[in-house]
Amino acid sequence: MSRIDLVDLAHSYGGNSADESTYALKPISMTWRQGGAYALLGPSGCGKTTLLNLISGIIAPSRGKILFDGKDVTPLSTQKRNIAQVFQFPVIYDTMTVGQNLAFPLKNRGVPRRDIEVRVSEIAHLLDLTPHLNRKATRLTADAKQKISLGRGLVRSDVAAVLFDEPLTVIDPELKWQLRSKLKALHLELDLTMIYVTHDQTEALTFADTVVVMHDGRVVQSGTPAELFEKPAHTFVGYFIGSPGMNIMPAEVKGREARVNGRVISLKRSYDSLPAGAKIEIGVRPEFVDIAKPAPDLLAAQIERIDDLGRMRFARVRVGDVKFAARLRESFSSTDGKCGLIFDAAHVHVYADSRLVEGTP
């Protein structure tokens, strides 16, 4: 039960080298509040597992501090940190029964026997493991084994946070959904801080109330799923979240107008003081671009193929050299694939060197 602060935390597997670009985790400072459900989202190798292992103390940071409730825990070992972690692959103790597995973390900490029994039966009930409590854990399926691992993470009521490192990788898709909902319910019930590492955006967006997107060892944005969708702070977030991802294209931006291929796209906000020399791009989600008949005032594009996602159809088009995705309405039809693009001004964002620029209204 505590707040976790990371102060200028960084890690390099090659020791404390001077070259920051080789760091697995570049310096970050952020706060995880008590009781939050966080998802750490990013592609493989972006540093999310490193960050998790730093918080749990499995690896020691090259730099910076970790505070639990304002108390510096950086030099403390994992055992003393009061934290729980669930790993990608199920870890169970072969010789023990399911019940003994769940009781193990409590037994090691000298919790009285009666309290252990109460807590174990409570967690077993929440995870539907009650019928298996007296069975040997080795004989169970991978799903059940991973539930045991989850259970061992959740069984301690006093932990500062429970960390999940892609815990549902080995689970069947159907059960995955169930277990994720279960975790969400457990979060509400147990009032624990949970940090959930994943590279699957659906998993992150459904589980967490705050999603932290990482890219190349940095946190590029942290916010609610809606914020990430509507206002990506970095072109990477726009591209990584959403399917298909955000459209990014180079543009000249001046005041309330963006210029692409000589056509003007109007903007909702005014951008007067863009940094000089920066690479200026505009980004817009495919959901906010419509396809229409070619017209002189519209950005001309060529349809290359159409993806039917069931509830929505997206057209993959080409504007000059830039690939683009746009929503395709039922009514639209074209024989030669030539079309024009209509932008929803409120959802066109401007990026300077990949970072979002806040315009003035």
Place this chain on the structure above:
Amino acid sequence: MEKTVNQKAWLLVLPVFLVVAFSAIIPMMTVVNYSLQDTFGNNQFFWNGVGWFKELLDPSTDLGGRFLASLGRNLFFSAVILAIEVPLGIVIALSMPREGWQVAACLVILALPLLIPWNVVGTIWQIFGRPDIGLLGYALNSIGIDYNYVANEFDAWATVIVMDVWHWTSLVALLCYAGLKSIPDAYYQAAQIDGASRWAVFTAIQLPKMNRVLLIAVLLRFMDSFMIYTEPFVVTGGGPGNSTTFISIELVKIALGQFDLGKAAAMSLVYNLIILIVCWVFYTVMTNAGAARRVNEGAK
């Protein structure tokens, strides 16, 4: 479907049959033949039926007494070296480094005794233990311990056991090390998270994960020590008295020393049978363990 009849196919089996016949069946049947007869030399043989086998299992006769006594020594020897080598091998495996150049160094040093031929091992220890010129024997005597493996039964046993431990503990250690290396890091990390003590890590993770290689180690060491011949023969020659005379040494004495072919044949058949049974147990236990493992992994 109609089966093709082709008697020529027997020709394909013939070479294997001939090789096996000359390498195993014919020598084996010769031994069986000897075991049922008695000889007084001059190539004269007399029918004795199962007489030798009866004597062999009757402790009151000379043959039975010698056989059962040496069988007892064999079993005691195997029990002692297992009780020492298995725990020692585990401890060595646990204290070995996990990465870096030290791993290679440790593996080479551990493997050295395994590479030395049996009779060289025997010779090394025979000289090493001599009270007059051997480093060990001389050192022990000069600090006041009256050590002489030629005269004292306890010293002879101690020498043979220490020699076997020196020669074979590496095997157990290497097998255990392989078992330990196969444990994923996540187990140790989870144990850290769960607040497990060093002892709990050993009993809850390392020992259960090592049990299969330990089984192999125990069975290999049992069979090997049960068949031991060369090293004690070189070091003590079975003495002092008969105190370190194991079955194999007894067998050679009877067959080649006394030229009692009938007795020796009967004894070697029983000896062979015991080893066959142990092999069968080994095989059954191993395949069952393998099957249980497959069932487990199939469930994953």
